[in-house]
Amino acid sequence: MLEGLKTQIHLSTFTTWKIGGFAQYLVEPNLYESIEAVRWADNNKLSVYFLGNGSNILIDDTGLPGLVIVTRNSLMGLRREADYIIAESGVFLPHLSKFAAREGFSGFEFLIGIPGTVGGAIAMNAGLTVFRPREMTAIVQDFDVLNLDGSIETLTMDDVNAEYRHTDLLDGKRLILQARFRLDEAGDPTEIKRNTFEHLAERKRKQPLDKPTAGSTFKSPPGSKGAGWYIEQSGLKGFQVGGARVSPVHANWIENLGSATAADVRNLIDHIQATVDKRMSISLEPEVIFLS
Ligand SMILES: Cc1cc2nc3c(=O)[nH]c(=O)nc-3n(C[C@H](O)[C@H](O)[C@H](O)COP(=O)(O)OP(=O)(O)OC[C@H]3O[C@@H](n4cnc5c(N)ncnc54)[C@H](O)[C@@H]3O)c2cc1C
Structure with a gap:
């Protein structure tokens, strides 16, 4: 049996909409346990589902038949290496934004109000079309993914055809393990922090942050209107x-x-x-x- 495996877990507490049926199996693995988890699912011919913070998903009332791998509580490593930040896929985006500000990395301010994880944001190519438009492609250098056969490879946003709120990773066949973010623009930490919190205050004025939602339900259609x-x-x-x-x-x-x-x-x-x-x-x- 797989270490830490849970059965029949209600998924509503794993999504920001607070909606979802039961997971047949659920696991919250670290990097090494992730490999065992996908192999176990493969051996048992189970479907695999990936969840970050569940802030952009609607899970069916009938639940998910198979193994749900959740990253937000277990893949949380975050460090700086020279001009890069290395973040495991379960790192919360506001946490990454604050870490980048402390380290003097400008350009991560937009992450402060997006309540997702690094993995979910890369899979979605998350970002902003309002305030100061920016998306994950602007800051991600590359990332490691675990294929369902247990092999690991390093990919870039181009490799997964990133476009507005979409990448090929949404086919659910590769688990993002960790990502490398680049320093494009160095800045003064105090000034970056001020810009970050001004941006957050702006969002709080215009968005219903006190209710369970999944943020924007629809993509912006072509043209200037949202x-x-x-x-x-x-x-x-x-x-x-x-x-x-x-x-x-x-x-x-x-x-x-x-x-x-x-x-x-x-x-x-x-x-x-x-x-x-x-x-x-x-x-x-x-x-x-x-x-x-
Ligand atoms: C209040 C609020 C505000 C929001 N504002 C914004 C915004 O400004 N901009 C924006 O783009 N989005 C926004 N969102 C939506 C959401 O936060 C983002 O899309 C976020 O990046 C999703 O991350 P997550 O970890 O919650 O992903 P989840 O919702 O858990 O998953 C999203 C998709 O990514 C996949 N996935 C998750 N983790 C991994 C992984 N490690 N490897 C492979 N696939 C994975 C899932 O299978 C799923 O297909 C908002 C949501 C809320 C609730």
């Missing part, structure tokens, strides 16, 4: 399905009012897409990842 603008113009701000509601603060965010199921959120997403398409002739593509 998805939230189209949703609001379609009259959907505050629209509710079961326990899921279009945020009255920011229409591209869906709030769990306490009892939302994944089905409520899926139905609300379908309704938003159909309504915006009909009223504004705009096709909205989900940014959130559906796991089932």
Whole structure:
């Protein structure tokens, strides 16, 4: 049996939406245990799912049949080596942002308000389109991935065809173990910290951070308007399905009012897409990842 293996774990506490069915198996491995975990799943012919902080995923109410590998509590190593920062994939992005500021690395400020892990952010090519636009491609030098057969390789963001909120890693066939971030621009730590916290204050004013959400539900469509603008113009701000509601603060965010199921959120997403398409002739593509 695999060290630290848990069974029938409810996944709602592993996502920021606080939604999700049971994991058949769940493990929170360190670097070496990760290799054993994927081999164990392979030997037992089980599907494997990767979770960082669960801040961009909707897990089906029926749960995940197979092995869920969670990184946020176990792959947390973080250090500086010359002009690079090495972070394991479970490192929380705000923690990386503060560490970079202390070390005088400018350009990591945008991570302060993104409640994900290094692995999730690389897989998503997370970033900002507002405030000061920037994404992971700007700071990632390269990263180590574990393939499902237990082999390890080093890849760059180009190798995984990173584009706006997408990389090939979202096919779920490679676990990011750790990443190397480069120092592009040195700065004064005090000034970097000030910029970082100004950015955070701006986000707090404009986003519903007191509710369980997954941030932006849809990607920005081409053009200058964000998805939230189209949703609001379609009259959907505050629209509710079961326990899921279009945020009255920011229409591209869906709030769990306490009892939302994944089905409520899926139905609300379908309704938003159909309504915006009909009223504004705009096709909205989900940014959130559906796991089932
Ligand atoms: C309040 C709030 C604000 C947000 N703001 C932003 C924002 O400004 N910009 C932005 O881009 N996003 C934002 N998000 C969404 C989310 O935080 C990011 O997409 C984040 O990078 C996801 O990281 P995670 O660790 O939570 O990934 P998860 O949600 O756990 O996973 C996302 C995807 O990555 C995969 N994955 C996770 N870890 C690994 C790994 N180690 N190896 C391989 N695949 C992995 C998962 O299987 C899944 O497909 C926000 C979310 C919230 C709740």
